[in-house]
Amino acid sequence: MNYKNSKDIFEKAVNIIPGGVNSPVRAFKSVEKEFPIFVKSANKAHLMDEDGNKYIDFIQSWGPMILGHNDERVIKAVQAAVLDGCSFGLPTKKEVELAELIISMVPSIEKVRLTTSGTEATMAAVRVARAYTKKNKILKFEGCYHGHSDSLLVAAGSGLLTEGYQDSNGLTEGVLKDTLTLPFGNLEKVEKLMEKEEIACIIVEPIPANMGLIETKKEYLEGLRKLCTEHNTLLIFDEVISGFRIAAGGAQEHYGITPDLTTLGKIIGGGYPVGAFGGKREIMDMIAPVGDVYHAGTLSGNPISVTAGFETLSILKNTPSLYTDLEAKVDYIVEGIYKLSEKYNVPVCVNKAGSLFTIFFTDKKKVETLEDVMASDTTKYSKYFNAMLENGVVVPPSKFEAHFMGATHNEEILNETLSAMEKAFIEISK
Ligand SMILES: Cc1ncc(COP(=O)(O)O)c(C=O)c1O
Incomplete structure (x- = not known):
């Protein structure tokens, strides 16, 4: 070549x-x-x-x-949307329709907030979890990647593993102290850690795909669910990859496990920049302007991304x-x-x-x-x-x-x- x-x-x-x-x-x-x-x-x-x-x-x-x-159907919808204007900083009907569609497809989501990337979705989900549980520490698993916000760049997968390191430089001691990490797949270690640490949330790729693909055992996810419920810790499924790829309702539908919060990205924008986080109503209602956990974005729910996402998800749902x-x-x-x-x-x-x-x-x-x-x-x-x-x-x-x-x-x-x-x-x- x-x-x-x-x-x-x-x-x-x-x-x-x-x-x-x-x-x-x-x-x-x-x-x-x-x-x-x-x-x-x-x-x-x-x-x-x-x-x-x-x-x-x-x-x-x-x-x-x-x-x-x-895909011709997505292109057609996007072409029409572009002619209506590309960004308003005001709400659009399409955002509501996409939210409705996501809720109808992802079993655990009762309310959802759109972002511009998966990184923003996981960052905001962790913030809400801290506010909801009034705890600081979070647990993530070595080799799982959840975007590039500070607290999730510890023991991370994807590009960091590829580059030969796992903790990004530029993180504060406070971040390193508050992000606990364990190997993926070992429930006993999670159990022991949760006995001695107060943990706001466990964030996990239910099917890790950022250290190469790892096949998850259902019992492991069930174990995490049980431990989170027992310890007043929120379980966050990061389904930025597995969402709409493993099944129309993501890994949570495939395994029949209900996380408290779910983060999404990639497919829900049909190739345009987008992300989302959602979950139980009472948790999501902590977000501004209902509650005082701040999340915002000039391009959150961008009309073009939302149009491409809506078209893509509709096709997936109907096929x-x-x-x-x-x-x-x-x-x-x-x-x-x-x-x-x-x-x-x-x-x-x-x-x-x-x-x-x-x-x-x-x-x-x-x-x-x-x-x-x-x-x-x-x-x-x-x-x-x-x-x-x-x-x-x-x-x-x-x-x-x-x-x-x-x-x-x-x-x-x-x-x-x-x-x-x-x-x-x-x-x-x-
Ligand atoms: C599981 C997972 N979470 C979060 C992210 C971050 O998403 P984004 O790249 O849209 O910020 C990624 C990106 O690959 C991902 O694979």
């Missing part, structure tokens, strides 16, 4: 934007590529870069593009078969990966949930903890990434992220992907 234009753009970018990118994982650093591809356009399951290369896309904007890029299709496609690819693994003697463990999967290059039969993830082979992942790119498939540029399957990945595209994977496995086996 020729990447000349991307390289030239990156050389310019790197002098004027830190690292040349506006979100670290885009830099391709951890997969040993000097510069990223710069995307010019996208359509359905494909991306086109500035050099005219065409790729099958398994990043899907890190989740939002579940319907594929440029339940979409989820079984997505899962079947993931199963097909995962089965293919295990066959290649055997054929070329490249041991892997593939974790999957709904429309998400991660390939770990490892001898382990199960990858269940951050430790297991860390022990998987980074060099092999880099080879995999680069071979896939050369063969026209963009996969996550980090072993700590998930592959995202979309509605427009058809049989032909899946078979093309498996052919590219075969070439990647041959490369790795050398």
Whole structure:
């Protein structure tokens, strides 16, 4: 592949934007590529870069593009909305309609507030939890990522793991003291900690997807629910990724567990900037202007984002078969990966949930903890990434992220992907 234009753009970018990118994982650093591809356009399951290369896309904007890029129904709705004006700083009917739709789909949400990003949603949810419980400390799990507000950048996953650290620099001692962390999946440790610490909330990705994908056991989430109820601690499900991806009602519907608060993002904006947090009425009514927990935003509930989100969620709600299709496609690819693994003697463990999967290059039969993830082979992942790119498939540029399957990945595209994977496995086996 020729990447000349991307390289030239990156050389310019790197002098004027830190690292040349506006979100670290885009830099391709951890997969040993000097510069990223710069995307010019996208359509359905494909991306086109500035050099005219065409790729099958398994990043899907890190989740939002579940319907594929440029879904005609979403575009049509957005085009109409744009002509009505793009931001008013006053409420619109569409915000109310989206709120209604979210409430109808996510079992635990009785009231919801829109934000501009997932980061704002988790930040505000933690603030409300502190106000509601009158406690300061929060508990999060190592390798889970909840956006980049200070208190959630401790022992974090995603781009931080990719960059080789977990606590961001620039956090105060107070923040570090108030954010308690434990390994994901160990209920006993949570139980012990809660006996001695007063904790406002446990925030968790019910299906972690930011240390690579981890398959969650239902009993673990049930255990967290029980402990939170016993200790007057709020349970926050961060469903920014799992929401509308694992099922139309997110992981909470899939597992039948009711968190006190839920944070959302990505899909609810249909590719435009958005986030949301919601939950029990009595908790949500602590937020200004009803209560005195402040949350605001010039672009919160932006009319264009809300329109794209409403259209996307409506389609998801009205097409339940979409989820079984997505899962079947993931199963097909995962089965293919295990066959290649055997054929070329490249041991892997593939974790999957709904429309998400991660390939770990490892001898382990199960990858269940951050430790297991860390022990998987980074060099092999880099080879995999680069071979896939050369063969026209963009996969996550980090072993700590998930592959995202979309509605427009058809049989032909899946078979093309498996052919590219075969070439990647041959490369790795050398
Ligand atoms: C689980 C989770 N929570 C929160 C966020 C932050 O969302 P945003 O990037 O929209 O700020 C992310 C982003 O990837 C996420 O994966």
